[in-house]
Amino acid sequence: MYKKDPLIKLLHNSEYGMGKGTVDKVWYKFSIIDYNKPIVITFAPYKPNSVLHSPEDIEKSDFEELFIWGFDFIKKEGFNVISFDTLKNGLWYRSEYLADYLKNLSEEIYGFPLRLGYGGSMGGYGVSVFSNLLNLNRVLLLNPFSTLNRRLAPFETRFSDFLKNDNWESGFFDGGECNAKGYVIYDPLFHLDVKQANRYKNLEHLRLPGVGHSMPMHLQRLGMLGWIAKSFLHENHIDKNRFYKEARRRRNYSEYYNWLLSKMNRHLTLKRKNIIIYYKYKFFIKEILKGSTPHQQDVLLRMCKNRKVEEMLVNTKNQNIFLFKFSKFLVNRGRYGLSIKILKHLIDQEYRIDKTTELLNTYREELRKKKERKEQILN
Numbered sequence: 327m328y329k330k331d332p333l334i335k336l337l338h339n340s341e342y343g344m345g346k347g348t349v350d351k352v353w354y355k356f357s358i359i360d361y362n363k364p365i366v367i368t369f370a371p372y373k374p375n376s377v378l379h380s381p382e383d384i385e386k387s388d389f390e391e392l393f394i395w396g397f398d399f400i401k402k403e404g405f406n407v408i409s410f411d412t413l414k415n416g417l418w419y420r421s422e423y424l425a426d427y428l429k430n431l432s433e434e435i436y437g438f439p440l441r442l443g444y445g446g447s448m449g450g451y452g453v454s455v456f457s458n459l460l461n462l463n464r465v466l467l468l469n470p471f472s473t474l475n476r477r478l479a480p481f482e483t484r485f486s487d488f489l490k491n492d493n494w495e496s497g498f499f500d501g502g503e504c505n506a507k508g509y510v511i512y513d514p515l516f517h518l519d520v521k522q523a524n525r526y527k528n529l530e531h532l533r534l535p536g537v538g539h540s541m542p543m544h545l546q547r548l549g550m551l552g553w554i555a556k557s558f559l560h561e562n563h564i565d566k567n568r569f570y571k572e573a574r575r576r577r578n579y580s581e582y583y584n585w586l587l588s589k590m591n592r593h594l595t596l597k598r599k600n601i602i603i604y605y606k607y608k609f610f611i612k613e614i615l616k617g618s619t620p621h622q623q624d625v626l627l628r629m630c631k632n633r634k635v636e637e638m639l640v641n642t643k644n645q646n647i648f649l650f651k652f653s654k655f656l657v658n659r660g661r662y663g664l665s666i667k668i669l670k671h672l673i674d675q676e677y678r679i680d681k682t683t684e685l686l687n688t689y690r691e692e693l694r695k696k697k698e699r700k701e702q703i704l705n
Contacts, residue, residue, distance in 0.1 A: 328430050333408065337434035346389055348381045350423035351416025355394050356408045357401045364440035366559065367460060369419060369452025370395035370411035371445070371542070378414040396444055403559055406438065410452065418474070418485075419452040420492050420499075425459070432460045440464070442559065443506065446542045447471065450510075454501030454526070465508040465529070466558045468541040469516075472502040472525040481521045502526060509564055511545070511554075513537050513585075517592055532566065534573050538585040548575045578609065580645045606639070622664060629656065646672055650682065653689075662693040 328334040332345040333356050344357045358365075384392065397409040408431075412419065435441055443453035443465035450470020457465055473479050475494040502525035512523040514533040523531060537544040545551035550572050557564045576582040583606035585591060587599065594602075618626060629635060635655060642648040649668050656665040669686040 328427060331427075334430055334434060337431075344389060346384055346392060348384050348413065349427045350421040351413045352410050352419060352421065352424050353379060353381070353384045353392075353394075353413050354408060354410045355389070355392060355397050357397070358406050359404070360406065361438065363404070363406055363438075364442055364559075365406040365408065365435050365438040366396075366400045366442045366444055367435075367453065367462065368394075368396035368400065368407065368409040368443070369445040369449035369456075370409065371447035371449040372412075372417065378412065378416075380414050384413075395449060399555065400444070400559070403556065405442075405559060408435075417488055418448060418492070419455070420494075420497070422497060425456070425498050428456050428459055436461060442466075443508075444555070444558070445470065447539065451501050454504040455498045457501070457504040457506045459498070462506045464558070464562065465504065465506045466555065467508070467510045467526065467529065468545070469512045469519045469539050470501065470510060470522060470526070472522050473500045475499050478502070479522065479525070482518065484518065504528060509558065511541055513539070513541070515586075515591060515593055532564065532569055534576070536576060536582050536586050536591075537579075538588070538590055544576075544579075544581065547581070548572070548579060550575075577605070580606075580609070583609065603639075609645075618664075618667070622667075625661065626664065629659065629661070653685075657689060657692075662689050662696065665689055666693065 329338075331349075332347050333354065336343055336345065336356075336358060340361065342358050342360075344355070346353065346355045348354075379387075379392070394409045394411050397407055400407040400409075410419070441460060441462045443457055443460070443462045445451075445453035445465075446468035448471060450467040451472065453462070453465050454467060454470060454472065471482075473494065474482060474485055474489055476482075476489070477495070478500060504526060505528060508529050509532055510523050510526050510529040511532045511534060512519045513535060514520055515535050516538050519539060534541065534544065542551060545554060550569070554564055554569070583602060586594065586602045587606070630639075632655075635652065638651055638655070639648060642651065649672060653665040653668040656662075656668070666686060666689050669682055669689065672682055673686065
């Protein structure tokens with residue numbers, strides 16, 4: 327049935343090469359470079375704001391133009407790789423045709439020395455639910471869904487609309503039955519992800535508290551994702567001591583404070599909220615104080631104790647947007663020099679907020695006029 331499929335054909339003939347293709351509501355890219363090296367199978371997470379491809383898009387687009395989660399990184403590391411993603415109107419890799427295709431694929435990849443799986447969120451579901459079919463030896467799952475089956479996961483409230491259109495009692499629907507060894511990484515404070523992760527009994531659990539879902543993004547921003555993935559691929563091992571040591575970096579990560587203060591954090595008491603706000607406050611103003619003179623630091627600390635600034639700090643999730651607002655606050659208090667310093671910092675960081683440069687030039691001109699008026703009075 328799949329003899330003309332570019333991937334199945336290439337593997338069956340023990341050939342080398344790269345390519346792309348579609349299977350029902352799923353598309354894939356592959357790179358086969360060495361049959362003596364491991365092969366890595368990835369499944370992409372759900373991307374709510376992305377433009378999903380149609381089969382026609384895949385056929386017409388050049389290979390290099392098509393981005394798919396995990397592919398480029400693994401290819402660069404020198405591994406054979408097959409990466410899957412959903413097409414338009416396709417979700418959760420729930421397809422009899424895909425399952426049948428992967429059964430054929432499993433026969434073609436059985437000869438590789440190691441078969442590895444890598445995926446996050448919905449992609450973690452895809453890896454785990456097909457792990458036994460693909461005879462995967464090890465998997466790395468980042469905040470995975472094990473299933474949306476109501477009987478197996480009655481706690482799960484996300485993607486409820488999708489459940490109406492599919493029968494989660496048939497076919498492949500339980501990633502918790504994954505027999506492969508490996509790792510699952512998740513936030514132990516986010517109750518839904520905890521319950522999903524706890525269904526993976528064969529995997530070693532690594533916990534990153536206080537960031538919520540979207541674990542690949544958080545690990546990337548914390549500078550951890552690269553070495554974790556490389557360790558998993560090259561060393562068959564992730565150093566737990568290093569993981570937990572570097573996880574402390576979240577204290578210098580604005581999303582950490584934002585999630586802890588959100589409604590998703592069920593552990594948030596009034597006392598804890600006040601403590602988190604205090605540390606978020608310290609984190610934000612530390613950025614303002616960088617490179618300031620002792621006098622400027624004294625002025626800034628006094629300004630930051632203003633009630634309006636405190637409210638702004640608590641209610642603004644993004645650090646740079648807070649700095650932008652704070653620069654306006656300083657100008658209203660006549661502190662043009664400090665405001666200019668903050669706006670220059672934002673521009674140097676290449677953080678684009680509308681009218682930042684225009685506002686910077688305006689404040690410079692107003693500061694120049696202010697100095698001229700002062701000199702005229704003195705003269």
